Amino acid sequence: MDKSKVSIVILAAGKGSRMKSSKAKVLHNISGKPMLYYIIKASLEISDDITVVVAHQKEAVMEQVGALFENINFVIQDAQNFPGTGGAMKNVKPKNEKVLVLNGDMPLISADALHGFLETNADIIMSIFDLQNPDGYGRVIIEEGQVQAIVEQKDASKDELKVTSVNAGIYAFSKSVIEKYIPMLDNNNAQEEYYLTDVIAMAKKDSLFIAPLLVDEEHFKGINSKKDLADAEVIMQDRIKTKWMNAGVIMQLPSTIYIEEGVEFEGECIVENGCRITGDSKIINSHIKAHSVIEDSVMINSDAGPMAHLRPLSHITDTHIGNFVETKKSTLKGVKAGHLSYIGDAEVDEGTNVGAGVITCNYDGIKKYKTIIGKNVFVGSDCQLVAPVTIEDDVMVAAGTTLTSGTVTKGSLAISRTKLRSIKDFYYKFFSKN
Numbered sequence: 001m002d003k004s005k006v007s008i009v010i011l012a013a014g015k016g017s018r019m020k021s022s023k024a025k026v027l028h029n030i031s032g033k034p035m036l037y038y039i040i041k042a043s044l045e046i047s048d049d050i051t052v053v054v055a056h057q058k059e060a061v062m063e064q065v066g067a068l069f070e071n072i073n074f075v076i077q078d079a080q081n082f083p084g085t086g087g088a089m090k091n092v093k094p095k096n097e098k099v100l101v102l103n104g105d106m107p108l109i110s111a112d113a114l115h116g117f118l119e120t121n122a123d124i125i126m127s128i129f130d131l132q133n134p135d136g137y138g139r140v141i142i143e144e145g146q147v148q149a150i151v152e153q154k155d156a157s158k159d160e161l162k163v164t165s166v167n168a169g170i171y172a173f174s175k176s177v178i179e180k181y182i183p184m185l186d187n188n189n190a191q192e193e194y195y196l197t198d199v200i201a202m203a204k205k206d207s208l209f210i211a212p213l214l215v216d217e218e219h220f221k222g223i224n225s226k227k228d229l230a231d232a233e234v235i236m237q238d239r240i241k242t243k244w245m246n247a248g249v250i251m252q253l254p255s256t257i258y259i260e261e262g263v264e265f266e267g268e269c270i271v272e273n274g275c276r277i278t279g280d281s282k283i284i285n286s287h288i289k290a291h292s293v294i295e296d297s298v299m300i301n302s303d304a305g306p307m308a309h310l311r312p313l314s315h316i317t318d319t320h321i322g323n324f325v326e327t328k329k330s331t332l333k334g335v336k337a338g339h340l341s342y343i344g345d346a347e348v349d350e351g352t353n354v355g356a357g358v359i360t361c362n363y364d365g366i367k368k369y370k371t372i373i374g375k376n377v378f379v380g381s382d383c384q385l386v387a388p389v390t391i392e393d394d395v396m397v398a399a400g401t402t403l404t405s406g407t408v409t410k411g412s413l414a415i416s417r418t419k420l421r422s423i424k425d426f427y428y429k430f431f432s433k434n
């Protein structure tokens with residue numbers, strides 16, 4: 001594909017008041033990434049000239065986009081004096097002949113879904129879909145098979161409101177159409193905004209060729225409310241999980257599983273029902289059992305759960321993590337931690353067994369400290385390892401031991417217990433008195 005044929009402008013300057021949020025609409029997350037991410041990702045597949053228009057919370061939007069992508073142009077809308085989608089286009093100077101304008105609130109778009117705009121030749125191509133409930137969208141007025149105008153919901157007459165053909169919000173303009181009509185827009189409408197959609201009626205009046213392109217709602221759905229956000233999440237999750245199942249991952253009851261966009265699988269993996277896998281987690285030949293949460297972690301030839309929690313930067317290889325075990329920023333190689341443990345800021349080596357109820361005490365209220373456990377160590381149940389602490393190879397730590405800072409040398413037994421006292425008939429005496 002020749003990416004120098006088309007410029008893409010993404011409108012991301014609006015407040016998004018219908019989201020009822022202090023966060024800019026385009027920064028709301030879907031499957032772990034801001035919605036703008038998906039639009040830019042699709043755009044980069046077809047164009048070498050991408051401009052994002054910003055205004056509301058522009059620093060945050062530019063920072064997040066900058067962290068995810070290189071070579072994106074930003075244009076700042078003068079939203080005070082020129083509000084609206086047409087106002088957003090005022091300062092845009094596209095490089096290429098064809099200009100695709102996308103709303104920043106359409107995260108379900110894909111490069112494939114945009115191909116229709118590249119293949120058709122017209123002064124304007126506009127996207128249309130038919131909705132049983134057109135609420136919230138601009139209505140497309142079609143007469144004698146020709147698009148006449150787009151009327152925004154707030155400006156529509158009773159009859160116009162009944163129209164079910166709506167403006168999906170993506171347009172391809174020839175560069176000259178933008179240069180000519182954007183400066184001519186006014187704000188004589190219900191919202192006192194400069195509507196990009198008014199370009200259609202103006203171009204029609206000048207007998208330009210406007211081609212309607214029928215598109216599907218699944219890819220062109222606009223996100224205006226938190227309900228829309230939740231609906232889009234369902235579609236995005238389905239796409240992500242379908243991709244990984246096609247790549248060979250087994251998922252049990254996939255509709256109960258949540259997997260973020262940055263997650264990767266390799267080899268044969270099983271994900272049981274109710275799991276949540278987030279961030280840049282990488283799962284290789286591993287089995288994640290029911291209701292486990294894996295965040296920004298790596299699992300290689302391992303199993304975790306049911307109900308395990310691998311917090312960020314856990315890196316486990318050839319390891320068994322059982323139920324109610326939490327790990328964080330820890331590297332475990334060839335380890336068994338079967339039940340009820342917290343392993344944080346630790347390195348644990350091959351052949352080591354971490355008993356039920358073992359806790360690394362990694363935090364003293366001010367700083368975090370490391371726990372290092374060598375090979376073939378047996379840590380008995382209910383031990384506290386007060387970091388910083390090092391346990392060398394071939395050590396036994398007796399059940400119930402509190403290990404305080406220092407090193408347990410190779411081959412030793414560490415034990416800290418008070419002597420057991422057993423007081424005869426105490427029970428009977430105690431309860432007969434009361």
Ligand code: UD1
Pocket residue numbers: 011012013014015016026053077079082083084085086087088103104105136137138139150152166167168169194195196197221222224
């Ligand atoms: C817009 C269309 C409507 C269409 C719908 C499709 C207009 C006037 N209306 O309505 O016909 O059916 O999309 O989803 O274009 N934005 C700016 N600057 C602004 C205002 C908005 O950059 O001053 C950006 C927003 O960040 C958003 C996009 O433009 O990403 C669309 O704005 P929004 O307010 O959601 O438009 P709709 O009312 O949905």
Ligand code: CA
Pocket residue numbers: 103105222223224
């Ligand atoms: Ca919208």
